[in-house]
Amino acid sequence: MDHSAEAHQTDLMTITRHVLNEQSKCPGSRGDFTILLSHIVLGCKFVCNAVNKAGLAKLIGLAGETNVQGEEQKKLDVLSNEVFVKALISSGRTCILVSEEDEEATFVEPSKRGKYIVVFDPLDGSSNIDCGVSIGTIFGIYTVKDVENPTLDDVLRPGTNMVAAGYCMYGSSCTLVLSTGSGVNGFTLDPSLGEFILTHPDIQIPKKGKIYSVNEGNAKIWDEPTTKYVQNCKFPTDGSSPKSLRYIGSMVADVHRTLLYGGIFMYPADKKSPNGKLRVLYEVFPMSYLMEQAGGQAFTGKQRALDLVPNKIHQRSPIFLGSYDDVQDIKALYGGATEEKGTKLSNGTNGHAKH
Numbered sequence: 001m002d003h004s005a006e007a008h009q010t011d012l013m014t015i016t017r018h019v020l021n022e023q024s025k026c027p028g029s030r031g032d033f034t035i036l037l038s039h040i041v042l043g044c045k046f047v048c049n050a051v052n053k054a055g056l057a058k059l060i061g062l063a064g065e066t067n068v069q070g071e072e073q074k075k076l077d078v079l080s081n082e083v084f085v086k087a088l089i090s091s092g093r094t095c096i097l098v099s100e101e102d103e104e105a106t107f108v109e110p111s112k113r114g115k116y117i118v119v120f121d122p123l124d125g126s127s128n129i130d131c132g133v134s135i136g137t138i139f140g141i142y143t144v145k146d147v148e149n150p151t152l153d154d155v156l157r158p159g160t161n162m163v164a165a166g167y168c169m170y171g172s173s174c175t176l177v178l179s180t181g182s183g184v185n186g187f188t189l190d191p192s193l194g195e196f197i198l199t200h201p202d203i204q205i206p207k208k209g210k211i212y213s214v215n216e217g218n219a220k221i222w223d224e225p226t227t228k229y230v231q232n233c234k235f236p237t238d239g240s241s242p243k244s245l246r247y248i249g250s251m252v253a254d255v256h257r258t259l260l261y262g263g264i265f266m267y268p269a270d271k272k273s274p275n276g277k278l279r280v281l282y283e284v285f286p287m288s289y290l291m292e293q294a295g296g297q298a299f300t301g302k303q304r305a306l307d308l309v310p311n312k313i314h315q316r317s318p319i320f321l322g323s324y325d326d327v328q329d330i331k332a333l334y335g336g337a338t339e340e341k342g343t344k345l346s347n348g349t350n351g352h353a354k355h
Contacts, residue, residue: 080122125250134171136252159285159306209262225333264322276318297327
């Protein structure tokens with residue numbers, strides 16, 4: 001009998017053990033973050049269970065209300081939002097919560113207040129539930145400047161100020177991907193134990209990928225750099241092989257594949273959505289944070305995504321994220337477009353001066 005193999009199987013690195021290990025590296029840490037994370041994990045387990053039973057429990061179908069984004073809410077959205085809000089408040093470690101489903105930020109009452117701010121999308125891609133496509137929860141965590149006096153300014157900060165970010169994907173397995181600022185780790189829920197086990201330690205995105213991911217149905221209304229980039233993906237001029245297109249339409253699933261296999265995920269601005277479609281605080285920032293921690297890049301078309309300073313909680317932004325070299329290529333195209341525009345403007349000015 002192979003006792004060493006058996007020992008290996010019994011030495012399980014759970015997400016709690018992993019976070020406690022990280023905590024021990026920070027002198028003076030009181031375990032507040034570990035407690036907060038255990039409540040997020042509990043919320044993920046609950047939603048995972050609800051998603052798996054959705055068809056049977058008749059949870060699918062519209063709840064009859066429209067959320068702040070103008071999307072019809074599904075019952076699972078409502079349920080997931082309630083679960084996370086209650087789990088986060090009951091942790092006693094949060095002071096402000098920003099959810100995709102709630103128009104206003106939730107300020108936690110003083111008796112249950114802690115130093116963390118959590119921004120989250122409780123169930124991203126929920127319109128895909130009916131057809132069994134992977135959906136997920138996305139979250140980002142900030143610390144408040146003054147626990148006694150939390151304000152919206154504590155939330156409206158660049159993504160570089162986040163202390164942690166992650167997502168939980170409810171698919172063929174339930175996977176939680178997390179970064180606390182020192183690399184990215186993936187955990188898979190073992191249903192028999194009810195525990196998230198470390199299955200993807202220190203995820204590193206390949207420097208260059210063979211996949212591009214974008215909704216090509218919007219090609220007609222894209223700007224020139226995006227159009228050029230996708231054209232290059234399909235008809236490369238440098239003799240390389242064309243990239244493969246993979247687009248699920250559920251951000252968590254598309255980003256998860258990009259993180260593991262490399263490539264680029266794009267949701268650019270277009271004529272219909274000039275400011276992009278994805279929300280900065282709880283979609284763009286957490287995913288950009290994870291990408292950078294895994295050695296990739298995230299870009300808005302104008303700047304590094306994490307440097308963006310939002311001025312409202314549901315603000316949107318274009319996003320290009322993924323393998324370092326692939327994002328570098330799109331940055332070069334946007335840089336070229338900016339320079340070209342600048343040249344045209346200066347030429348126009350000079351011409352105007354002559355008259």
